[in-house]
Amino acid sequence: MKFSESMKEEDERHMREGLTEDELELFDLLKKDKITKAEEQKVKLAAKHLILRLLDGHPKVLVQDWWKDGQTQLQVKNAIEEVLDKDLPESYGRIEFKEKCDKIYNLVVDFSANHKKWVA
DSSP, rough: OHHHHHHHHHHHHHHHHTHHHHHHHHHHHHHOOOOOHHHHHHHHHHHHHHHHHHHHHHSSOOOGGGGGHHHHHHHHHHHHHHHHHHHHHTOHHHHHHHHHHHHHHHHHHHHHTTTTSOOO
């Protein structure tokens, strides 16, 4: 019963956070342990902007089989870094910023390469 309840609670967490399920997935990767409420809002905004950029932004970066070509891989990585550089709080240092960018990029590659979601 407790496990079932915790699963239900996790399923509804995106609504409590004011995010879609995809945005929540990115938010969880971007959020760091000790963060203020204002910083948390910036991280949520970064997750929202990142989803918009990847799925609907121009120029389009998630083109068919983008992960197979070095040039398109670089375009996706640059798009991720641009959004996060603009939106993440100042408290994210250079190393932490790079780690977060890499985690997001690896997630997007995994989703695309395995045809899970966000596939062009």
